[in-house]
Amino acid sequence: MKPTRSIRIALAGNPNSGKTTLFNAITGARHHVGNWPGVTVEKKEGLTTFGDREITVVDLPGTYSLTAYSIEEIVARRFIVHEKPDVVVHVIDSSNLERNLFLTTQLLQLGSKVVLAMNMSDALRESGARIDLHKLGSLLGAPAVYTVGHKGGGIQDLLQTVVEVAEDEHPLVRKVRIPYGHEIESHLGPLTEKAEALELFEIPHPPRWVAIKALEKDQELVEEVGKSGQRGARFLEEIQETRDHLHSLYGEDPETVFTERLYGFVAGILKEVYTEPPLDRISRSDQIDSVLTHKILGLPVFFLMVWGVFQLTFAVGAAPMEWIDAFVTWLADFVALRMDEGLLESLVVDGVVSGVGSVLVFLPNIFILFMCISFLEDSGYMARAAFLTDRVMHLLGLHGKAFIPMLMGFGCNAPAIMATRTLESERDRILSILINPLMSCSARLPVYVLITGAFFAPEHAGTVIFSIYLLGLVLAIAMGRLFSKTILPGKAAPFVMELPPYRLPTARGLLIHTWDRGKIFLRKMGGVILVGSVAIWALSAFPRDTQFSRDYDAEISRLQAHALELEAGGGTPAESFQGRITDLEAAKEAERIERSYIGRIGKAMEPVFRPLEFDWRNAVALLTGFVAKEIVVSSLGVLYQVGPEAEEESEGLIQALRNSAMTPLVSYAFMAFVLIYTPCLGTIAVIRRETNSWKWTSFSVGYTVSLAWLVAFVIVRGGQLIGLG
């Protein structure tokens, strides 16, 4: 049947109320993930049909309340007031009625038509508790329906009710005014009238709500009132007088008293509709927690889990990574064979295919990692992980929930930064995004292996590499503390964190979450990575008319001709011919790069790097490293005339490095530089996406590069001062 009427609904609810699961159950795969305008709070919108109605579902951020204290709450309440959804479906965790219904009171105050989705009702029934749904609905003027989100139960009932409410055909719907008691009401009455007369906001808000929020000193509201001049100022004065009066009367500030009234209202309703479970048994969650947050076992089990996630992500992910890598190589060869050698071919092969390919290989990691993280989140373990590690993270001015993303950074910074979405406060999120690149990702390891292989004795190599990782950690702590004292002032978000009951995540939910994240990576990253790869390619490919110091081509063809001649004469062409030709080709490529734009930039930047005793080759390698860190190795291979196929263990390159002017001290500083500066284009793209700001993105690049220089300088000059080379 073709949809004829459309209805728009919003899903509101506490975090952990199963809201997302219910959203998935309603909309299935027909949804779209984006950001709320201007903020980095995720917005999900989906579609479903019911009979001949088309229903648009908007998932509001999970909140406990609708104050102006958090971005999530502001976003939710703005949507409700400004966009006026036909119905607000409040998703309620049925086993935690009191706190959940508190939010209902706020939704009712905003004047929305509310339908209560009594979610996780299976757990409620199991516990033996009972709710009189009809009575609950009639007392609140908002019908209630049982749902079981993870099994898709009750969805049809819910949609039926939503349609009836939207079309004003449900008998239970009525405006319910939550009473604040005689004394407060006597003030609210006149204040409500005055609030109405003020004509605040472009889209009118319920005047009683305005009066209540003003008395609670709601920041957004007070600012809005401040805009309406003289009358607004008088209104605020009167508000202040009333506040003082109430304060002296109750001995508490109005916020406390008002909250008590709402909870009192909820308690009154529960007394009539709710029958408690027969006995308080030890819940399954408590039993699980007796191990998972155990005094002694808790942390080891946590590290075991993290280790498991790492294994899954990077060991299991290694196979598909190789396939993608092989595919990219094959594609590059395929294209190279079919196109005429030249500029366009080089652009496609070396620029587009290799550049994008170098980031595409991380896709399996990203998918697996997000599968794991979704599992940890949906099961309720993420809150426990934060509980276990908060003390440590607090040292960095961060919330315990930032621990997992930090740890993931050792694997790959891009998905790790995407994982900071689990943090609720924007400040915490930006802080963790800024320090995450200091976690040494796996792509940097080949550089360390090459350099330590060339400059340090094998028995010290492990210690040297470990010290680099440690340096990253120390810097992360130092920067975390510095940033939280300077550019990101304010405390880590208060740790009032719910530890929800454990639940078994559904496969469907996991797949949807993972796919949503992966899609973001694929689509949004494409642009920046493509542009960046092509830019670096162009810098190293131009200008085309290189004036070589020697005529390499002539020498090579002379050698080839000579070899052929010898062969024709019955003699075997000495191995050295092929060797000499390869050497010549490598020398030619090195000289070409030296004279390309990137080589010139590297040379021009030599003065900048001179205090660090890096020569122009190192500078060029670092420049190309912006695309991805492992490219530093192959760039060094080209620049030291070993050829672009050089790997971290190739003898030729190690030898060439040893013969260069680099000392072990300088090589250590070089590794430190590689550790600290921007990990790769992929990371830049993710930072841009997650902070939603070019300002923070360029700050991240700027500070990591400066810090890298500074630390390398301290290592080289400090080391020389104490006689290390």
Add this chain to the structure above:
Amino acid sequence: MQAAKQKKKPSSFTLRDLREGDRADIKAIRGEGAFKRRLLEMGFMPGTTVLIKKYAPLRDPIELVIKGYHVSLRRKEAQQVLVRRASIQTPDNETDKKH
């Protein structure tokens, strides 16, 4: 009705001073702003009973049970919650003064 409570000097016995397994009734929340507001909304209202479930392995934060659900607070934050030991333990207000 709460006006009567004000006359006594507020004691400084807080959630932080309790041990695992202790129960206490909330008297008041110190300070103001977002933090206090959040606690109130999550059910930390005067008169509500809290159970100290456990301390994290590193002794911070603390897991509490309130209104039938589990929630964690840092020790510093717990210090903002003034409580009275619930009647199961030694009867109370007198012992508070030692802290």
